[in-house]
Amino acid sequence: MYTVEAIKALGKLRTPESLDTLLTLFDEALPIDIKREVVSSIGRHNDSNRVYEFVSREAFGKAHPMELIYQMFRTCLYRSKEDSRFQELRERIINHYHNEVIDKMNKYYDYRQSRDRAQPHGRITGPILLTGDCEETLKQIPDESVQLVFTSPPYYNAREYSDYTSYSEYLAKMGRVFTECGRVLEAGRFMIVNVSPVITKRPGREFESIRYPIHYDLHRVLTESGYYFVDEIIWVKPEPSVPDRISGYKQTRKPLSYKPNCITESIMVYRKNCSFLLDRNMKNYSEYDRCEDEDIDTSNCWYIAPKADKNHPAVFPEELCRRVLRYYSFERDAVLDPFAGSGTLGRAARKMGRVPVLCEVNEDYAEIIESEALGYYDVRGRNNRAHHKQITIW
Ligand SMILES: C[S@@+](CC[C@H](N)C(=O)[O-])C[C@H]1O[C@@H](n2cnc3c(N)ncnc32)[C@H](O)[C@@H]1O
Incomplete structure (x- = not known):
């Protein structure tokens, strides 16, 4: 034997x-x-x-x-x-x-x-705001200098701030931005995208409105842009907080007219392609870099109320950012939102000792970010106004 x-x-x-x-x-x-x-x-x-x-x-x-x-x-x-x-x-x-x-x-x-031959990449140590189309502005960020990407991209043409000529043009744009995010993201780190299906406005009552399952299509875009699928987290909202779609059916009870209220959004969790295990990413931190909070989300359903904002029509709640930052980044990590809007990720990042890197094309929103979200404080709480917009690498 x-x-x-x-x-x-x-x-x-x-x-x-x-x-x-x-x-x-x-x-x-x-x-x-x-x-x-x-x-x-x-x-x-x-x-x-x-x-x-x-x-x-x-x-x-x-x-x-x-x-x-x-x-x-x-x-x-x-x-x-x-x-x-x-x-x-x-x-x-x-x-x-x-x-x-x-x-x-x-x-x-x-x-x-x-x-053994590879040079260590630099780290970003102060907050950055890049105003303009992120496909272009991200070029200022060095390779592999960011440790997490979390974003909620435009939901195709659901809001007034986006106007793509076609759905395929929209997906192609997302592909180019995600590829650029992959260049700046450290190998093996997470790319997390919040989206949900959208319905586009119909030009008249005689036309059918079209519903786009954006997250299904973004899966292909993400895998073709250099990431692989890890998890889907479902953000669940209280039913009274979402637009009503069910009342018609409730009145008529006519089969085929059923339209349930949409109380979920997808949090698509992907990892940048690499040939090594996560352990190698974690080895870059000390054993004391851990989260001591007791309330752990044990399932992939996160119950969080949505947020309305006076300045921006489609913000995600800071609580959502807090959870993503807590589970997918360490303190002092640079965290990127290429579609920053009012800068919610930046606000959460600052409170949690992460370094925000934000891109926004709309100048009004960029101003809000500058005054409210970045707050000119660097990761150690020092006033950073003078260095703001500079790219600080060590
Ligand atoms: C869904 S919103 C993000 C909201 C953000 N999560 C918040 O909490 O405020 C998407 C944002 O992306 C911005 N945007 C759209 N295309 C962009 C581009 N090419 N480059 C940078 N920002 C862009 C829009 O102006 C909009 O503010």
């Missing part, structure tokens, strides 16, 4: 005899975890010729479980730097299997190789 430990011990010997034994064991009917260890131990042996012969013989055309192929691929990855035959085998395996896991392993290996 073989154990993983026994195979490992055999692998560590690295003698021609131990390699003989491992190659013989590979042909036996063994449990998969033992067999995987056999492949791994063969891969660690010094005799490159025999290891190469083994992988090139077994990796193709045999009905081995993929777990064994992954182990053979790992051998190729780690030997490819010193032996070009393994580089060639590595490419053959990628082309032969066209498989997501192999692709990820390959990218992770490349990332590990480049990690």
